[in-house]
Amino acid sequence: MHYKYFITLLFFFGIHQAAKANFVFNSNSTAAYQAIFDLRFNDARKYIREEKINNPQNGIPVLLENYIDYLFLLTSENKIEFEKFKNRKSGRIDAIKKNDKNSPYYLFAQAEIYLQSGMIKAKFGEYMSSTYDFKKAKDLLTENNEKFKDFLPNQKSLGLIEVIFGAIPTNMKGIASVLGIEGNITKGNKQLERFRLQIANSKFSYYNDEVVFLLCFTHVDVIQGRNSYSYVTPLLNSMNDKSLLKAYLQGYTAFRTGHAEAAIKFIEAAPKGSQYADLPLMNYLMGNAKLCSMDSDANLYLSKFANETLSTNYIKDTYLRLAFYYLIRNNISQYNYYLTLVRTKGSVINEKDKQALKEANDVKPNLILLKARLYFDGGSYNNALAQLKSIQVNDLKSQRDKLELYYRFGRTYDMMNDFDDALLYYQRTINLGKNQSYYFAAYSALKSGNIYEYIKDNKKAAEYYNMALGMKNHEYQIGIDTHAKEGLRRLSE
DSSP, rough: OOOEEEHHHHHHHHHHHHSSSSOOOOOOHHHHHHHHHTHHHHHHHHHHHHHHOOOTBHHHHHHHHHHHHHHHHHHHHHHHHHHHHHHHHHHHHHHHHHHHHTTTTHHHHHHHHHHHHHHHHTTTTTTHHHHHHHHHHHHOOOOOOOOHHTTTHHHHHHHHHHHHHHHHOOOGHHHHOOOOOOOOHHHHHHHHHHHHHHTTTTTGGGHHHHHHHHHIIIIIIIITTTTHHHHHHHHHHTTTTTOOOHHHHHHHHHHTTTOOOHHHHHHHHHSSSSTSOTTTTTHHHHHHHHTHHHHHHHHHHHHHHHHSSSSSSSHHHHHHHHHHHHHHHHHHHHHHHHHHHHHHHSSSSSSHHHHHHHHHHHHOOHHHHHHHHEEEEEEEEOHHHHHHHHGGGGGOHHHHHHHHHHHHHHHHHHHTTTTHHHHHHHHHHHHTTTTSSSSSHHHHHHHHHHHHHHHTTHHHHHHHHHHHOOSSSSHHHHHHHHHHHHHHHHHHH
């Protein structure tokens, strides 16, 4: 009897152990994770459902469901779904807390939910709340890293936190200081890159697409280095070829770094099919790239984005681009029509839309300067320069146009690596516009600082970074000040 009783105990104890809440990143979980970063959300949900049936105590599906919301909202900016997402956070945190406290995923999964929540809130302009979420994520990650130093995923998220805190805009620095928040973009970027190399051929190799995604935006949007395109492109090539996100990132990186023709090719080659999520941003990107390439069908893609997006972001900017499209073709009635839409549609959460509204209420742009601007944005520097050289500065009537002429010369020569001419025109822009509300002078000071830093003249670099910070009440001030301060921090290291 005693022996049978012992066997029975073992049997029930075994069942109890098997049913204990845990964290298992198994084949279903990794398949779901990969589908999420391919933007195949329905496939991801199918894998998650299977995992919940086969392993109901696994806590990883809770985290994966948050990933779906996170990527969906980053790519759609759907305000209605954003409100639902905010309401799900506490329930997901509670569900994670019911799992194995001795697992490295216990604190890590909670931190990821806070981190992703912070990213999305920032996207929707809820900066105060997002900062608190970032702080909570960092605290959890720091504690987890102390407990599980060999758990590599900690490094991915700690690196991202360093970048985020390092890039906090100057107008948020007061809040950050009160919360004890401090970051370092360079350190965070190195941490992300180190993580990417460490996971190769390891059990965490499935994180590759995510870390490449993070490195892409770090270099293109935050660091904005001269060599961002050549650095990021090989990384993107390592992503899954069936990923719609990969195609978007390739197009985004190409366009943002002045390679409009390459951007068009990447977008045209993007995978298609009902298994992929809708991605209206592809049309926004394509429309912009085609506008800068002077393609006649640019308006079709811009209009399609405006009609199909569920977001209020980039609407004003899209209508301004459509206004430019028709101005270039001398269709003034359509130009004026779209300027009216800039003033009445969309929101002013992001800087692009704020700038679009300001331009819609300003004087009509000089047509040759506008063409030079668009050619420059698309990376057609010779065409941009040809447009600029066809203008006589004394023929320009407004102070704004004269400022922009010098500024466009400076930017074009800068990207052509003609630093002497770039610095000459940047200085002319500064002299003429340092007391104006336009961004041209402050940005010229910032870019002069970048050039001097690049050629290792740190004294002159610091001088121009401080000059940029000394200019007040101009467009893009928060962004320019943030980059100037980051430049000074780099010089001090």
